[in-house]
Amino acid sequence: MVNVLIVDDEQTEREGLELILTRHFDNLxxxxxxxxxxxxxxxxxxxxxxxxxxxxxxxxxxxxxIKQLHSIHSSAKFILVTAFATFEYAQQALSLGVQAYIVKPSKIAEIVKTVEGVLHQIKMEQQYTEENRKDQATLEKAMAVFETDVVTQLLFDHVHEVHLNQLVDLLDIPMTDETFVMSLLLPPDAAEWYPAVKEVVRETGSGWTGASNGRQVPIIVFRNGNYSFRHQAITLANKILRLRDASKADWFIGIGNVYEQTGKIKQSYQESLLATRNFQQPVHYQFYADLPALTLDLSSPSYKTYEQTFYEHLRHLQWDKLIAEIKTITEGLERENKPSIQAQKQLAELLWLISSILSDMGIPVELPVYPSQTASYKQLREETAYLLERMKYAQEDHSQQADGDSIDQIKHYIIDHAHEDLSLEIISKEAGLSPIYVSKLFKEKLGINYISFLTECRLEKAKKLMRDPEKSMKEISIEIGYHDPNYFSKVFKKAFHLSPTDYRKKTFSL
Known part of the structure; x- marks a missing residue:
């Protein structure tokens, strides 16, 4: 529909023009x-x-x-209707951006022709506006996926440099030299608040929110040099926790340390997870730096060994081996005559590591928390066995698919849909796994991340399409899933050390 306003001090002129319009045009x-x-x-x-x-x-x-109407509604189109067709009026009308000029009296055919031209212009602008609106909505939806994708890659995988740069360019929030991670711990019934959390973080213009993994939501925060680290972290934490008041549920935020290198983001993430261990506190947030000294150093080889060993046992559902591993550690602490309270602290950190791995695999688990300080090793063994049994039941109940079937399913899905706008989140939903677990499976089974595999699929298809001389590089780029030919060219050149055009000439010109 087009809204039309006829302005004239003569009623007969207004009604006459309206009659012409209603007889010759619909949807007015x-x-x-x-x-x-x-x-x-x-x-x-x-x-x-x-x-x-x-x-x-x-x-x-x-x-x-007209001058005043322009200031109120700048997109309106104007047709001057007057009996005084002077050059001065015409000149003023042009300066005001008037679209057309009707001189009284005019033949109906001339009026209709003039109006047709302006209505066509309005229609084209309305279509353009609607397309822009749809494009913007699509972009906003895509950017939300890009954001979770980038966070997952930064925290859990090696990032394809070209891919990351493009995603960062699309996102409005620039990366800074210093970053830290906050882990939001949500109750099981508060997952519906995830979009609201993303919106709060986005409004601050200082962070990216990752995909929800079980009850945990990772948030990468970029340091704002205008404030201290603690002020920035507490301010953001409080904004997020205000949503908790509306949900009437217990939320908690762990805050990792600040690091200057991008490669250290995972360290900050692990620290933020550990900072959520003591989640029953009145302030509902905890800095890792304020925790009592840990028995395990997150960057130490021993911690990495524990992490890898536990992951292997959990991936293959080898709970008997995992339980035996924890039992051996407990016996070793007892032989060393470590006080049971100190042993409990170390075992709590190991149990927390196990729960974090399960969460990364997409398995929701209750947090392994000892109900009280143990008075003896007998009590410690019993309570540890109980906490392990709960986590074992959670994994068995989750009915995780076999890894081999999963990776084959994912590979075939990517091959079949490589031309689409695939993201780690989309692929994970298709496989029924968590994004983090999919990322780990790729790295372990194929030695590459999913972006590298997706890129290989697209570039192989591009090489086949280049055999058709009628296809332009722009057409090929779009057909394999890259909407930006320049980005396609960068990815292709990085892989084959030749631009797509040069590769085609060298390979298919013979």
Missing amino acids: VIRQARNGRIAIEMTAKQKPDLVFMDIQMPGISGLEA
């Missing part, structure tokens, strides 16, 4: 105003697409009314 909503003042009031409320404006009217002239 026509209103009338007898002077410029009323036209200004109506425009402020109804935002007409097309205004027919008489020049000579009592009070506000037509040209002055």
